Amino acid sequence: MNLSGDFLVVGSGIAGLRAAIALASVGKVIVLTKAGLSESNTGYAQGGIAASIGKDDSPELHAQDTLGAGDGLSDSDAVNVLVTEGPRYVKELLEWGAAFDRDAEGKPALGREAAHSVRRVLHATDATGREISRVLWNQVSHNPRIQVMDDTLVTRLLVQDGQCRGGVYIDKSGQEHFVTVTATLLATGGAGQVFRETTNPAVATGDGVAIAFRAGARVTGLEFVQFHPTVLNVPDYPRFLLSEALRGEGARLVNASGEAFVQRYESEGDLASRDRVARAMSREAERSGTSVYLTLAHLDYSFVHRRFPTITKACQQVGLDLATDRIPVSPAAHYLMGGVQTDLHGRTALPGLYAAGEVACTGVHGANRLASNSLLEGLVFGVRSAVAMAQPWQTPSLSGDVDSFEMRNLQAGTLPTEVEVKDMMWRKVGLVRMQSGLRAAVQQLEQWWMRLEQPGTGASSQESMRLLNVVTVGLLIARAALRREESRGGHFREDFPQRDDILWQRNVSDVLIDS
Ligand SMILES: Cc1cc2nc3c(=O)[nH]c(=O)nc-3n(C[C@H](O)[C@H](O)[C@H](O)COP(=O)(O)OP(=O)(O)OC[C@H]3O[C@@H](n4cnc5c(N)ncnc54)[C@H](O)[C@@H]3O)c2cc1C
Structure with a gap:
């Protein structure tokens, strides 16, 4: 079924749902989500959501901890937005009925997590994401201006005259449909499934990164994958x-x-x-x-x-x-700090395209994410993106160097299985990285990618699209990890074990040159 509306939101996690709620006050919103309605990283979030609401806390202290975790690469403006606007949206969740645990005085109980200097994590036992999803779904399902469709896998963006005009999705039977809108938000979540060992559910294959990259947007910070220690x-x-x-x-x-x-x-x-x-x-x-x-x-x-x-x-x-x-x-692989590069309003390098949540790289997390900051980022930047989407497009100022990725000279190899790709990513692009392993991984991934991009190989089913996305995102992560010859945050190079602020206190974005 071809559709049209004012806004397209891809993904039904915290970022997509919160954005849809905000967008519905100004127009008709179509939310596409590739699996069951509540299947998302958000639904699995356990520990909680950080917000400086405690007596001994402040946005400044929260910013300080966030910047510390980011290991010199966080964008301080983005961090300030997160910590100053965050408490308001967390309080809003409470007003909407979020059943967070309470202390003896009836106030939200605050948990402590690594690298936080005070207790600041609101939680609903150890299933915080499930509770937040429940509250957001309650808002969405009562809103007649939001149309949600499950089992709809977005495969690419509709780009006309250099502008994003919506997206294309395939349904369960592999049939293609078009959605035409004025502004599109990618809220497709993370990419843990690119690795053999991961905490992420099956939907987390980095689709938004692959889709945006193929359409000409910039992706950045992809070498920074957070590996959670305790799985x-x-x-x-x-x-x-x-x-x-x-x-x-x-x-x-x-x-x-x-x-x-x-x-x-x-x-x-x-x-x-x-x-x-x-x-x-x-x-x-x-x-x-x-x-x-x-x-x-x-x-x-x-x-x-x-x-x-x-x-x-x-x-x-x-x-x-x-x-x-x-x-x-x-x-195990847990969280992708990098993603589609955005400004503070979710705007990407492609006019008409916005990104929020784990798929986006706003600069908040830098080289490593402070625990419980990602749910907060989804709320804050979901709303910010929605506000920007309701206004005429403004060209964002996106910082950092750009590395052009040319397909021209690549050789096509054989078709891999998903297990092969993930196993190689875990062994060669995982917790401890080395130049030799990264080079071999990049070479192999390029061959697989070229094979998958060949006419006829065709990402025509949900399965083949999944493989293409896993390989594309794997390649982008491996390339970025090979390029960054230092260790910082989640990125550890055994051959360059020190942080190198002289050469590497900067971000590099990848952009596809389709020649
Ligand atoms: C086990 C676990 C525990 C965690 N615990 C915490 C925690 O305690 N605190 C915290 O802050 N963070 C936690 N995180 C991280 C946090 O849950 C995520 O970063 C956050 O929920 C991401 O939200 P999102 O809206 O960006 O994406 P998601 O919640 O992942 O939603 C993405 C949505 O996009 C859909 N989608 C993807 N690709 C497509 C496509 N091609 N077409 C259509 N739809 C698509 C998916 O189906 C899904 O609905 C945890 C993560 C995991 C996996």
């Missing part, structure tokens, strides 16, 4: 995130002999930033030749089960008791 690692069971809030409440990482080890590698111990904890775990596992574990056995038994019901259940399903057993953990 339940039991053979033959899906990986399940064990929220950082566990360590915030006192859980410890131990080796097979029961010794706490993180402090040996990182002076800040178990609550050092995620990339540091993840590398400490990987070094300890290598040194000892055994797994590493999370233990909560020293904490109050009933508190653990009450505070973390979802994680308790996930552990029970693999025969473990979160409160008493040692829980085997390992790192």
Whole structure:
């Protein structure tokens, strides 16, 4: 069914839904989402949403922590927007009925997470994303100006005379349909599924990055992938995130002999930033030749089960008791700091195209994201994008160098399977990177990409589109990781282990030159 309206929103996570609610006050909104309505990273978010609402907190302190995590690459204007506007939208969620946990005085209970200097994380037990989604869906489903269609996979943008005029989607049967609008928002979320080990659900294949790049928008910061240190690692069971809030409440990482080890590698111990904890775990596992574990056995038994019901259940399903057993953990790809480059109003390099949430790179997270800042970013920049979309297009000022990507000289290889791509990404473009592995990965990904882009190979089904996107985003991540010859935030090069502010305190964007 071809459609037309005022605004197209691609994605039904926190950024897309919050933007749709704001857009509905000025026009007709079409929301396309590629799977079930609530299937998104948002729905899986556990730990909470950060906002400086505590007595001992302030936007300045929140900014300071966010900039610290960003490791010298955050955009301070974007951070200021996030921390000053954030509390207002979190309070709005409370007004809309969000059942966040309360303290003894009835105020929202604030949790602590790594690299936050105070308690500032609002949460709904350990299923905060599910509660936020419920509240946003409640607003959307009562709004007659918002039309939501599930199982609609957006494959490309409609670009006419250098302007984005909407998008093209395929339905479950592979049939193509057109949506024509005046402004389009990509809110397609993250790309954890590009890696073999990930906390992200199946929908997180980086589609928005691939779609925007193919249409000529700029993508940036893609070398910065956050690997979460603590994911339940039991053979033959899906990986399940064990929220950082566990360590915030006192859980410890131990080796097979029961010794706490993180402090040996990182002076800040178990609550050092995620990339540091993840590398400490990987070094300890290598040194000892055994797994590493999370233990909560020293904490109050009933508190653990009450505070973390979802994680308790996930552990029970693999025969473990979160409160008493040692829980085997390992790192996994969790969050993409980079994405489609935007200004502070979600505007991209392509007129008529906006991006918000995890798909966007606003500059808030720099080289690493502070825990619980991404849900907040989805709210704040979802609304900001909506406000800009309702106005005539203004050319954004996008900072940083640009690296043009020419397809012309690339050789086509054989068609890969998705498992092959993800396995290679994990081994060569994962937690610890080296020039030799990155070069090999880029070469292989280029060949796969060329093969998939050949006429006739055709991304005509949802499956083939998924493979094309995984390969495209994998290639962009690997290229950016090879280019950045330093270590910073989530990006660690064994051959360049130091941060290099002289050469690398800057961002580089990729743009496709289709020759
Ligand atoms: C397990 C887990 C726990 C987390 N915990 C926290 C936390 O405690 N606090 C925090 O701040 N952050 C957390 N995060 C990160 C946070 O959840 C995400 O960054 C955030 O929810 C992203 O929101 P979004 O709206 O940008 O994207 P998403 O919520 O991922 O939504 C993207 C939407 O786009 C749709 N889509 C994608 N591609 C297409 C396409 N081609 N066509 C149509 N639709 C498409 C998807 O189906 C989905 O509906 C967690 C993430 C995970 C995976």
